[in-house]
Amino acid sequence: MQQVRTRFAPSPTGFMHLGGLRSALYTYLYARKNDGAFVLRIEDTDQQRYVEGAVEAIYRSLRMAGLNWDEGPDVGGDYGPYIQSQRKDMYLPYAQELVKKGKAYYCFCTKERLDGLRAQYEARGETFKYDKHCAHLCADEVQTRLGAGEPYVIRQNVPDHSQADFDDVLFGHIAVDTDTLDDMILIKSDGMPTYNFANVVDDHTMGITHVMRGSEYLSSTPKYNLLYDAFGWQRPVYIHMSPIMADAHRKLSKRHGDPSFEDLLNQGYLKEAIVNYIALLGWSPGDDREFFTLDEMVQAFDLKGLSKSPAVFDPLKLRHFNFTYLQRMDVDAFEAAMLPWIADAIDTTRFDTRRLAELLQPRCEVFSELAPKLGFLSEMPDYDTALFANKRMKTDAVSALTVLDELMPLLAAVPVWSEDALHDAVTAYIAGQGCKNGYVLWPLRIALSGWENTPAGAFEIAGLLGRQETLSRLGRSAAKLRAAL
């Protein structure tokens, strides 16, 4: 049995979108699952669309995601070059071979004539189809015009009144009437092949056995197969994959503000979480498992689990995956990973970052949301003493002031400044008062943080701030209360 060879063939038009990444993922998984080769090919036949740095962005994203390719522009291989523009010279001879076989023809029609034709079809409410005007040119005329240097394209000669069909492993047998198929352009007037032609030639010459690509190619695949048949080439196995949508109507796209893979990374999402989440957007392992490493995905991957309908991207569920991945990190790893994200918010040399990591980890879905939660640590915020009043805690400004005044000497007397010691001291005080924890802890936490909500409790905050800062804040808050009363 021949070795499975799959390819991911993006065009470098910008950055790696989640849809592209997912296509690459499935393509990669299928190759690995079958001990095959995963090939990266850059489809840059459209010179107009060249974007600076786009190829590097593809490399970067793929590597980051762990989707290592066996052959490609930068790693080489036996079927190179792997960039279409560098293969430019090999397409024309293939097209000419087709012309000889009567399966393609030179076309000299101008843009103007084509536009006029298109307008006519549109007026009649019909789908545009090239009228094969140039297919009827005699060989001599073609040679003459070619010799005169007249611009030309080469078109596929699709037979009339016939059927073109193929089988897709997901969508099954698909057959269309060739009368609905246009004579698509194979070679453009600039000498470059169109995607339509290049992909066929490249997939064949690169020995690609399984063509996995977006379902937008589903309707042109019959035409590609006419080409395979004309050459006498073996058709590849086709697996068309449905797109990732932003909502029911719109495909996910950077143009509309949807995040690219690197955007998500920059927002504080873990690459493993992203890859895991998008893997499940349109693919199911068949059981209830949701969390996979890349290797586990390879083991579990099966084309049968691919969905035929588009999948809507849910940012909330991505967050959930990221949260779960963050919770699974050990504290050391979490601490190391979180530090760059909080360095701008607080002076990390001033606080026990290990303790911070312990406190923050269960409250963190995405790294980028950490910094805003820590502002109160750096500097005591300005706040309204109304915060001390809490109905459920049965506290108000008066009770708070009393508690703070009584607490300060107790805390000042704690021999070793630790959360445990603080806890013991305050708990003893609460027991002596015979009140609820909240009656004391609510005002304490407000007095220390100035915030209604904090990612830690009173003891933790006091521990983090240290003796001096804690006592200073308590003193200032008590004064503030006194002034307000």
Add this chain to the structure above:
RNA sequence: GCCUCCAUGGUCUAGCGGUCUAGGACGUCGCCCUCUCACGGCGGAAACAGGGGUUCGAGUCCCCUUGGGGGUGCCA
């Protein structure tokens, strides 16, 4: 318009003729825990698009309708 594909809760999905009073996850709602915010625990609401067939029996097969996607470029 024409060609073509798809169709289970708000979202991702399991289901491949009886085991479905339709399972899981996210989200959502309620309760518990609780010094806040979270975490966590428990519980709830929520779907087979509609209509015809086929069959003893249909979420599962067929047809139509509806809805949605894709194509209809010298873009990929």
